[in-house]
Amino acid sequence: MFGDVHLREVWFRYARKAAWTLHDVDLELGPGETAVVLGPNGSGKSTLLQLAVGVLRPGRGVVTGRPDVVGWVPERFPADQPFTARAYLTHMAAVRGADRDAIDEWADRLDFAGFLDVRLSRLSKGSAQKVGLVQALLSPPGLLVLDEPWEGLDAATRKQVPAIVADVVGRGGRVLISDHLGEVSRLPAARRWHVRDGRVTEGERPTVRRSIIELAVAAGHADRAVARLRADGFDVLGIREER
Numbered sequence: 001m002f003g004d005v006h007l008r009e010v011w012f013r014y015a016r017k018a019a020w021t022l023h024d025v026d027l028e029l030g031p032g033e034t035a036v037v038l039g040p041n042g043s044g045k046s047t048l049l050q051l052a053v054g055v056l057r058p059g060r061g062v063v064t065g066r067p068d069v070v071g072w073v074p075e076r077f078p079a080d081q082p083f084t085a086r087a088y089l090t091h092m093a094a095v096r097g098a099d100r101d102a103i104d105e106w107a108d109r110l111d112f113a114g115f116l117d118v119r120l121s122r123l124s125k126g127s128a129q130k131v132g133l134v135q136a137l138l139s140p141p142g143l144l145v146l147d148e149p150w151e152g153l154d155a156a157t158r159k160q161v162p163a164i165v166a167d168v169v170g171r172g173g174r175v176l177i178s179d180h181l182g183e184v185s186r187l188p189a190a191r192r193w194h195v196r197d198g199r200v201t202e203g204e205r206p207t208v209r210r211s212i213i214e215l216a217v218a219a220g221h222a223d224r225a226v227a228r229l230r231a232d233g234f235d236v237l238g239i240r241e242e243r
């Protein structure tokens, strides 16, 4: 979990001799940090995210410090597969060495439990996106990459995105999110990376000054306390058990 994910002098193009889609990209994202990637359609936001995930390789430069567990939710979950959501997620949990209970926990949290036994190809776009989100969260990711998470999801799940981000950064993970709907206001403490003309520039760092308060509650009440704090708009940065 330690250290920055670093895109070092990264250049990328989709074909040899084509124009560079991104060039001179030098960015770092540290543990506990969130960055929102902003930019017009076709500017290269998804490309940047896929370079960070490792599904695209830079033409020049290198990405270092990528953690072992990377959760990636592409813009569109590929739902044309002949499995039920549960069979797919069970397989993904086995591949990732994740606890199977995580499937039911996330399905409950995202109000998706009733769809677990439906075939992926029969799910609505919003439900398929939830499967994509759950597979990315089965093992707590050191880097979570969400491509336009607000777009495919229903309103109730959209509201949960900041809490999911808070969970990941609270465990020392990093989160990278693209956003062309202007939903970034839901994440006031996030850094902003602007993609334009193939370059990525950092926006002004958020200036929200925060006070960090540590609380202790009886272990059995932790979930309820966290839910209430989040409902009141507070950032819950982390939860740990007393030894």
Ligand SMILES: Nc1ncnc2c1ncn2[C@@H]1O[C@H](COP(=O)(O)OP(=O)(O)OP(=O)(O)O)[C@@H](O)[C@H]1O
Binding pocket: 014, 021, 039, 040, 041, 042, 043, 044, 045, 046, 047, 048, 180
């Ligand atoms: N597989 C590909 N092959 C060739 N060109 C591609 C490919 N994927 C994307 N591009 C091109 O690369 C550029 C950047 O695309 P990208 O999808 O990264 O932009 P984006 O900012 O995420 O766009 P949007 O907001 O519309 O999702 C665009 O000109 C796009 O047409």
